[in-house]
Amino acid sequence: MHPIVILGSGLAGITLLRELRKLDKTTAVTVVTADDGAFYSKPNLSNALMLNKTAAQLALSSSADLATQLNATLLTHTEVRAIHTEYSQLETSAGTLIYSQLVLAVGAHPIRLPLQGDAAAEVLSVNNLADYARFRQHVAGKQRVAILGAGLIGCEFANDWQAAGINSTVFDLAPQALGRLLPTQAAAFLRNRLEAAGIQFHLQTSLTSVDKKGTGYLLTDNHGTQHEVDLLLSAVGLKPATELAAAAGLKINRGIVVDQQLRTSVANIYALGDCAEVQGLVLPFVQPIMHAARALAATLSGHPTALRYPAMPVVVKTPACPTVVCPPPQGVNGTWEERIESDSVRAIFKDENGTAHGFALLGETAVKERTSLTAQMPDWLT
Numbered sequence: 001m002h003p004i005v006i007l008g009s010g011l012a013g014i015t016l017l018r019e020l021r022k023l024d025k026t027t028a029v030t031v032v033t034a035d036d037g038a039f040y041s042k043p044n045l046s047n048a049l050m051l052n053k054t055a056a057q058l059a060l061s062s063s064a065d066l067a068t069q070l071n072a073t074l075l076t077h078t079e080v081r082a083i084h085t086e087y088s089q090l091e092t093s094a095g096t097l098i099y100s101q102l103v104l105a106v107g108a109h110p111i112r113l114p115l116q117g118d119a120a121a122e123v124l125s126v127n128n129l130a131d132y133a134r135f136r137q138h139v140a141g142k143q144r145v146a147i148l149g150a151g152l153i154g155c156e157f158a159n160d161w162q163a164a165g166i167n168s169t170v171f172d173l174a175p176q177a178l179g180r181l182l183p184t185q186a187a188a189f190l191r192n193r194l195e196a197a198g199i200q201f202h203l204q205t206s207l208t209s210v211d212k213k214g215t216g217y218l219l220t221d222n223h224g225t226q227h228e229v230d231l232l233l234s235a236v237g238l239k240p241a242t243e244l245a246a247a248a249g250l251k252i253n254r255g256i257v258v259d260q261q262l263r264t265s266v267a268n269i270y271a272l273g274d275c276a277e278v279q280g281l282v283l284p285f286v287q288p289i290m291h292a293a294r295a296l297a298a299t300l301s302g303h304p305t306a307l308r309y310p311a312m313p314v315v316v317k318t319p320a321c322p323t324v325v326c327p328p329p330q331g332v333n334g335t336w337e338e339r340i341e342s343d344s345v346r347a348i349f350k351d352e353n354g355t356a357h358g359f360a361l362l363g364e365t366a367v368k369e370r371t372s373l374t375a376q377m378p379d380w381l382t
Helices: 011-023 042-047 063-069 129-139 152-163 184-196 243-247 286-300 366-374
Strands: 004-007 029-032 073-075 080-084 089-092 095-098 101-104 108-110 144-148 167-172 200-203 207-213 216-221 226-229 231-234 238-240 256-258 269-271 276-278 314-316 323-326 335-340 345-350 356-362
Touching: 004 011, 011 029, 011 286, 042 129, 042 152, 063 073, 080 243, 101 286, 129 231, 144 152, 144 216, 144 226, 152 167, 152 184, 152 314, 184 200, 184 335, 184 345, 184 356, 216 231, 256 269, 269 286, 323 366, 345 366, 356 366
Parallel strands: 004 029, 004 101, 029 073, 101 269, 144 167, 144 231, 167 200, 256 276
Antiparallel strands: 080 089, 089 095, 108 238, 207 216, 216 226, 314 323, 323 356, 335 345, 345 356
């Protein structure tokens, strides 16, 4: 019997393996990964600098430990070059691998903006443990770091680095921080709190070029203004890694298209995590991965199970302004009702019938309502 093969050793792939082993101790499983297979919690990357954590300290388990603990084979530093669906084969840098069932947990790639300048290729991103190790090496001794993107990751990194004593400046073409998650007044509250912590924002501003200047960089924005920094990091978002699946003929939209049992358009191939699109939803957060892993583990162990998403609030790691957001589901029409107080914001998204579909809580007092409000929200996927 050929093994179940999981491509990817990130949170999605390893959580699936853990959940599968709760139900099935013996079926052969092989995990194929392009890196060293060390397991870590990706969300910890955006508050590791303040805690002075090295990449090695963020690693929770080595590939060897995982293989022993979970009775699996881990093929590390192995590139998957092609999926041959007609033969249930993978073409890899370590040779041909035959699978009984294949799971794509290949994550997402950082989006790269088309910047000009002689140092455009030196813009960093932090999307995995190796990226973080590289960033720590570059940031040592630096005082001025610029961040492209005022979304979730950009704001978290800015807060982390400011707390670590590094001056952080954030650029975004949007008119507000967390533009896709927060209503207007809540976003202004967040910005004010982060600015009070020392973070600078240049909103409605994009960068056009990055040039070397001494040991640092000279940034030019779309208004013609120039900024000198020591380091530049891009955090403008992620794009699901669909290249391998697309080349194999799987259906692709924004992500790898799967049904509620996480089945792709090709038999015996599944996908979950940041690379997957479930009923039109691409959700690059921890809680959706946990729900998907449990459902898929049941399916792979012989009990077909449809994925269900309850409302899943996102905790934004910005200690300067504690924030929890439960965005309304896609396609729901309505308006935000915001209540602003001196130390907090409470915003509820309601449809035309007055039914709540989402919320945003900012400030230490407001975020305490997370559990009670989450219980009132409708499911995202039933």
